Amino acid sequence: MEIRKRAGRINNLAQLIQQDAPRGTIGLGHTRWATHGGVTDANAHPHLDQSGKLALIHNGVIENYQSIRDQLINQGHQFRTETDTEVLAHLIGRIFDSKKGEKSKRDLLEALREALKQVNGTYGLALLHVDLPDVVLAARRGSPLILGIGKGENFIVSDVSAIVGHTRDVVYLEDYDLVTLERDHFDIVSLAGTDATFQVSKVEFTHEDAEKGAYPHYMLKEIFEQPGAVRDAMRGRLSAEESTAKLGGLNMSSRELREIDRIVLTGCGSAFHTALVGEYLIENLAHLPTECEFASEFRYRNMPMNKDTLVFAISQSGETIDTLAALRESKRKGASNARYLQ
Numbered sequence: 001m002e003i004r005k006r007a008g009r010i011n012n013l014a015q016l017i018q019q020d021a022p023r024g025t026i027g028l029g030h031t032r033w034a035t036h037g038g039v040t041d042a043n044a045h046p047h048l049d050q051s052g053k054l055a056l057i058h059n060g061v062i063e064n065y066q067s068i069r070d071q072l073i074n075q076g077h078q079f080r081t082e083t084d085t086e087v088l089a090h091l092i093g094r095i096f097d098s099k100k101g102e103k104s105k106r107d108l109l110e111a112l113r114e115a116l117k118q119v120n121g122t123y124g125l126a127l128l129h130v131d132l133p134d135v136v137l138a139a140r141r142g143s144p145l146i147l148g149i150g151k152g153e154n155f156i157v158s159d160v161s162a163i164v165g166h167t168r169d170v171v172y173l174e175d176y177d178l179v180t181l182e183r184d185h186f187d188i189v190s191l192a193g194t195d196a197t198f199q200v201s202k203v204e205f206t207h208e209d210a211e212k213g214a215y216p217h218y219m220l221k222e223i224f225e226q227p228g229a230v231r232d233a234m235r236g237r238l239s240a241e242e243s244t245a246k247l248g249g250l251n252m253s254s255r256e257l258r259e260i261d262r263i264v265l266t267g268c269g270s271a272f273h274t275a276l277v278g279e280y281l282i283e284n285l286a287h288l289p290t291e292c293e294f295a296s297e298f299r300y301r302n303m304p305m306n307k308d309t310l311v312f313a314i315s316q317s318g319e320t321i322d323t324l325a326a327l328r329e330s331k332r333k334g335a336s337n338a339r340y341l342q
Contacts, residue, residue: 001055001130005044025183026136028126030057036065037082047086049093050077053130056089059158060122060143068118084121091115092127105135109180109189112137116178116191122321126156138179139191142321147171147179147186149200154181159317160203161210168203260310263290266298266326267314274314298326305333 002022006012010031030045037043046055050072062068065084072090073079079086096103096111108129116123116139124143128136138145138156148155150167156179157163160170173179176191177198188196215221237246250257263282265275275292282290293303295313299322305311313327 001053001128003046003048003055005041005046007039007041007044026128026134028055028057028128028136030059032059034083035061036084043081043083045085047081047083047089049089049096051093051097054089054093054096054127055129056085056092056125056127058085058088059124060141062088062119062123063121064119065121088115088119088123088125089127091118096129103131105132105137105180108132108135108137109178112139113178113191113193116141124158134182136181138173138181140173140177141175141191144317145173145177147173147181147188149186152184154183154186156181161205164203164205164210165207170201170203171198172201173198259308260288262309263288264293264303264305264309264311264330265290265314266293266295266311266323266330268295268320268322269316271295271314271316271320271323275312278312278314293326295320295323295326298322299329303333305330 002024004013004016004020004022006016028046032045034040034043045057047058048055062084065087068091069079069087072087072094075094077090077094079090092111092115095114096108099107099111112127122142124138124140124145126136126138136156138147144158146157146160146163147170148157148160148163148167149169149171150163153166155163155166163170171188173188174196177196178189178191180187180189188198190196212218212221215224239246247257265278266272267275272292272294279290279292282288293301309330311327311330313323313330315323
């Protein structure tokens with residue numbers, strides 16, 4: 001196993017790889033902000049277990065990592081970094097190494113399952129082991145993870161735009177899904193050990209859509225794409241003959257729409273800014289009371305909610321954790337009409 005790690009900008013890593021390119025047909029790559037420890041090469045991903053044979057990359061936060069770390073230190077483990085991810089790698093590695101006889105991919109999957117049952121927090125992770133060189137394992141809880149299905153190659157990514165140049169067949173993994181990934185085969189099971197249900201979806205946008213094109217950065221590209229995006233959103237929904245709009249994506253009848261007496265828009269970041277625009281448009285055109293709420297605060301408020309409230313949870317990625325939590329909370333409080341918009 002060869003490892004290249006650099007803190008800072010992506011260009012720092014690119015220069016290192018140009019000077020000393022790793023070779024192989026299976027690998028992990030990851031970029032993320034430091035949530036535990038300083039911004040150093042050592043704290044960058046991937047992280048290794050005690051044996052140095054297991055490598056792990058991870059989005060999310062392991063909330064009880066300190067107690068697990070203390071237990072592992074008492075068992076003789078030595079840590080090289082300050083991260084919660086390294087603790088998870090050590091935990092999985094310890095369980096895997098404790099298994100008797102010749103190890104298999106099933107043993108590694110069971111070690112991952114047993115370790116994840118001991119942790120609290122969120123994760124979108126992938127790992128590999130030197131002794132099983134043709135297998136990557138992945139798991140999701142609360143952090144986006146997507147399986148890309150290619151021809152003679154398969155992928156695990158957190159954003160589908162990373163693989164549209166290779167395949168457009170994907171599986172959007174659900175919480176508690178565990179994946180065993182090989183070059184021409186994959187299995188998806190649940191954390192509980194049962195087979196997981198999944199659906200293969202076709203990515204609608206192309207590799208060119210995911211690139212910056214002639215623009216210096218993505219923000220400027222998205223700004224200039226806004227007129228086309230608005231036209232695409234309205235295409236097929238405006239009926240000049242009937243002087244109305246057909247909102248088929250809501251899956252609501254005309255009677256159900258007429259019964260709505262309040263609308264709540266919730267999101268984070270740029271999605272919240274979109275909600276603010278929507279508030280003005282809806283009140284102006286539909287004359288319905290509309291309010292905007294930060295999704296990150298939504299579940300911590302005791303907001304009155306009833307069956308005549310329509311909630312729009314808005315996300316740019318479709319995977320915003322706080323926004324998904326707001327959607328679940330609105331349904332729990334009785335808003336029977338909750339819709340998720342991406």
